[in-house]
Amino acid sequence: MRLQYPTNIEIIKVPCTGKVDIVHLLLAFEQGADGVMVAGCLEGDCHYQVGNLRAKKRVQRVKDILDKVGVNGGRLEMYNLSAGQGTRFAEIARDIYAKVLELGPSPIRVAREKAVRPTVEEAA
Amino acid sequence: MIKAVPKPLEEIIDLVKDFNKVLIVGCDGCVTVCEAGGLKEVKVLGSALRLYFTQADKRVDIDEATLTRQCDKEYLDELKDRIDGYEAVVSLACGCGVQFLAERYHDKIVYPGVDTCFMGVDLDRGVYAERCQACGKCILASTGGVCPIARCSKRMLNGPCGGSEKGKCEVNADIDCGWHLIYERLKTLGQLDRFEQPVDPKDWASSRDGGPRKIVREDLQI
Numbered sequence: 135m136r137l138q139y140p141t142n143i144e145i146i147k148v149p150c151t152g153k154v155d156i157v158h159l160l161l162a163f164e165q166g167a168d169g170v171m172v173a174g175c176l177e178g179d180c181h182y183q184v185g186n187l188r189a190k191k192r193v194q195r196v197k198d199i200l201d202k203v204g205v206n207g208g209r210l211e212m213y214n215l216s217a218g219q220g221t222r223f224a225e226i227a228r229d230i231y232a233k234v235l236e237l238g239p240s241p242i243r244v245a246r247e248k249a250v251r252p253t254v255e256e257a258a
Numbered sequence: 259m260i261k262a263v264p265k266p267l268e269e270i271i272d273l274v275k276d277f278n279k280v281l282i283v284g285c286d287g288c289v290t291v292c293e294a295g296g297l298k299e300v301k302v303l304g305s306a307l308r309l310y311f312t313q314a315d316k317r318v319d320i321d322e323a324t325l326t327r328q329c330d331k332e333y334l335d336e337l338k339d340r341i342d343g344y345e346a347v348v349s350l351a352c353g354c355g356v357q358f359l360a361e362r363y364h365d366k367i368v369y370p371g372v373d374t375c376f377m378g379v380d381l382d383r384g385v386y387a388e389r390c391q392a393c394g395k396c397i398l399a400s401t402g403g404v405c406p407i408a409r410c411s412k413r414m415l416n417g418p419c420g421g422s423e424k425g426k427c428e429v430n431a432d433i434d435c436g437w438h439l440i441y442e443r444l445k446t447l448g449q450l451d452r453f454e455q456p457v458d459p460k461d462w463a464s465s466r467d468g469g470p471r472k473i474v475r476e477d478l479q480i
Contacts, residue, residue, distance in 0.1 A: 157298060160305035164312075199302070202267045203310035241313035248315070 135220050139227035143171075151175070151212075152185025159196045163205055166243035169234030171226065172212040179216065186214060206237055260288040260352045261386040262295060262372040270303065271310055273369045274346055277318065280307070281344040282371065283337070283359065284324035285351035292386055294372045295350025297324045303350070303371060328355025334362040341366060394464030394471065400452060402443030407460075409436030415457040 148154055151174035162170050172193055174186035190212055197207030211233070213226040274280045282300050290296025304322045311318040321344070325333040328351035341347065341363055349356040350371040360368040376388040391408045397415075398405055407413045411421075411429040417437030421428030425438040444450050462468070 155298075157301045157305065160302060160309065164305055164308055199267065199306050200309070203271075203306050204313045205309055242309060245312045245315055249317075 137220055137224035139224040140231040143227055143231065150180065150182050150185035151189035152180070152182055154189050154192065156192050156196055156199075159193070159210060160199065163200065163209070163240065163242060166240060166246055167209075168240045168243065169209040169211075169230055169237070171230040172210075173223065173226065174212060174214050176214045176216050205241060208237060209234060209240065259291050259377070260354075260374060261292045261376055261378045261388075262289050262352050262374045263292075264294050264299060264303075264350075264372055265370065267303075267306055267310075270348060270369070270371055271307065274307065274318070274348060275316075277345040277367075279319045279344045280321070280346050280348060281337075281341065282307075282320065282322050282348045282350065283328065284322070285328045285349075285355050286324060287327045287329070287351070287355075289351055289355075289372060291380070293384070295352075299350055300324050303348070325351075328352075328359050331358075331362060334359055337363070391465070393460070393462070394468075395461065397457075397460075400457070401440045402447055402449065402452075404436060404439045404443050406436050406440060409434070409439065411436075415460055 151172055154172055159170060159172075172189055174189050175181070177186060177190075180186045193210060193212040197210050199207075200210060201207040211230055213229075215222045215226065282304050284290070284295050284297055284300035286296060289299075293299065300322045304320050307318070307320045311320070323337065323340075325336060327333050328349060337359075344366070346367040346369060347359065347363075348369045348371040349359050351359065352372070353370065353374040356368060356370045360366070375386075377390045377392060378386045378388045381387050389408055390405060391413075393407050397407075406415060406417060410417055411427050411433065412419060414437065418435055418441070419437070422435040422438055425435055427433040427435045441450075441453070444452050464471075
């Protein structure tokens, strides 16, 4: 289909979004991810019955935590699509990319980079 | 088991914001079962605090540990070689664990990370209900296995009261009337004659009215 989506999106494969834990999502942000999208199967189509519904709740919980810790819950989104919807995948990848671009770099990444490379004023 | 709920994140942030080295200590006991203070909750809180302090440009070391139980000295001792390196500790154990940790390391600032609620059962995933108030003198044998102390809002020994309506309590329509449950259960068991014998007033000395309680089992002592 030769579909295009941003190249700086790192794909992490899991057997089911039900495997995605709150700890995994928080760790991604701790490691400096600007945004995270969880792409699960369509609701009602989970091979494991409720994996994607569990993921939906976990994503919401992490969004709440991110809002409270000043990272902005908007950096995390969950999408539902089937394995046959390649066009939709490229679409949501571009969607989250645009959203994160608008939000700017993660404050965690900014703080880390600042700690490693202080500004000239700070270094002085 | 003991049921607890995590304290709001903002409250914990406020407690530890003035420290540079903080240890979060979870408990593998009851609070793990009710998903308030086990290994995973320690990781989530640790992650959340690190994110908060990093974005706030404040360097705070947040470390994590989870003990088998915080209500046993032998497990608390596992922290003895590392606890001095921290200015404050957030314990995600129940109130017993928090206090025992503070007793064991009496010069250390220990904060609670959960709100301990009651002794209860799991009705469903994430749904917990109170079943025992640890009154120290169990009367379940005479009440069809339904405790009027824990399940009647008035802790009546001879119920139900006039506030019972269609099996619900007047305090809240979501609360089952404990004495209605007792009646139904005794009816099923064919023991309704139990209602013909009023129960004498309870000696509450074995409950909290007798002050903080302590059990000494000499047969178990070494």
